[in-house]
Amino acid sequence: MPERRVMTVGMVCVDIINYVVRFPDEDTDVGSNSPLEVPGGLGNRCLDQQWCRGGNASNSATVLSLLGANAEFFGSIPQGDLTSFFEEDFRRDRVHVDRCPRLAARTPTSCVIVSAASGTRTIVHSNSDLPELPADALRRLPLREYDWIHFEGRNIANVNKMVEYVRAEREKNPELKLTISVELEKANRPELDTLFSLGEVVFISKDVAMSKGFTDMESAVRGLKARTLPGSVLICPWGELGAAACLADGSVVTSEAHRPPSVVDTVGAGDTFIAACIWRLRRGDPVNRALRTACVVAGTKVGVKGFRPLPQLLKDSGLLHE
Numbered sequence: 001m002p003e004r005r006v007m008t009v010g011m012v013c014v015d016i017i018n019y020v021v022r023f024p025d026e027d028t029d030v031g032s033n034s035p036l037e038v039p040g041g042l043g044n045r046c047l048d049q050q051w052c053r054g055g056n057a058s059n060s061a062t063v064l065s066l067l068g069a070n071a072e073f074f075g076s077i078p079q080g081d082l083t084s085f086f087e088e089d090f091r092r093d094r095v096h097v098d099r100c101p102r103l104a105a106r107t108p109t110s111c112v113i114v115s116a117a118s119g120t121r122t123i124v125h126s127n128s129d130l131p132e133l134p135a136d137a138l139r140r141l142p143l144r145e146y147d148w149i150h151f152e153g154r155n156i157a158n159v160n161k162m163v164e165y166v167r168a169e170r171e172k173n174p175e176l177k178l179t180i181s182v183e184l185e186k187a188n189r190p191e192l193d194t195l196f197s198l199g200e201v202v203f204i205s206k207d208v209a210m211s212k213g214f215t216d217m218e219s220a221v222r223g224l225k226a227r228t229l230p231g232s233v234l235i236c237p238w239g240e241l242g243a244a245a246c247l248a249d250g251s252v253v254t255s256e257a258h259r260p261p262s263v264v265d266t267v268g269a270g271d272t273f274i275a276a277c278i279w280r281l282r283r284g285d286p287v288n289r290a291l292r293t294a295c296v297v298a299g300t301k302v303g304v305k306g307f308r309p310l311p312q313l314l315k316d317s318g319l320l321h322e
């Protein structure tokens with residue numbers, strides 16, 4: 001049997017990433033980047049612009065593949081002007097998409113502003129008519145070919161049903177050795193809370209933790225652990241402070257963050273963290289080691305544009321072969 005696949009379930013879109021000196025003022029259309037005009041420029045002209053494939057699940061699949069995993073993305077792929085862009089980009093990163101539904105729809109896009117001055121990324125997203133995966137989407141897939149399925153926290157009602165199906169199949173077929181993980185990223189969406197009890201590994205963002213009243217990562221994972229399944233692990237990355245996890249026995253482990261020489265591009269840093277965690281947990285590493293690796297990989301990503309420089313940088317630092 002070929003090497004098992006790790007599958008990420010969620011969205012793919014086009015990210016139009018505008019790298020600017022600083023976040024522009026509202027309702028302005030002025031300025032070059034000339035320091036003669038205003039020191040540092042006004043932020044209305046891009047230092048650089050890139051059109052890339054984005055979406056949490058799509059990004060995590062990319063990073064998993066770059067780290068050497070047999071990765072698959074599963075989500076609706078829009079059929080239209082940009083179909084070949086998606087197909088070629090996935091192919092270039094060796095991410096399988098052969099089982100995705102292809103649907104006639106407008107391409108979902110994110111207009112992203114990455115500010116050099118503040119290191120922030122601001123995302124304005126649009127999806128006009130690309131349907132989410134239906135609840136029965138996984139029924140057509142050969143589950144024995146996977147050992148890990150990760151669900152992005154969206155399309156909640158259907159994700160609940162998909163996870164229910166995978167669990168039921170696992171119970172019926174003990175030879176299915178499949179781990180389920182889920183991500184809760186967007187804050188103030190109460191419907192996301194059902195996801196807490198869906199995965200053996202649950203990732204929550206700093207935003208979600210803060211929206212629930214927590215001000216530090218350790219109390220967040222400790223305080224929210226009771227919402228997860230017995231035996232599961234709850235993981236929370238916390239930007240420049242690192243990451244924490246609450247293990248099945250209630251103990252908490254943490255890792256420091258990894259600082260790149262400079263913050264260049266934070267788009268997809270969280271998706272990278274998740275991918276690197278899964279990469280290490282999947283091969284049986286203990287959670288504290290997986291956290292450390294994930295902080296290094298995510299920190300390394302923040303120092304470069306996009307994901308593709310990662311394998312070389314991680315190889316140079318020795319992490320890829322640790």
Ligand code: FRU
Pocket residue numbers: 013014015053054055056057059109110123125267268269270271
């Ligand atoms: C980054 C990202 C982008 C995408 C946006 C969707 O985490 O997945 O690639 O445009 O978030 O919310």
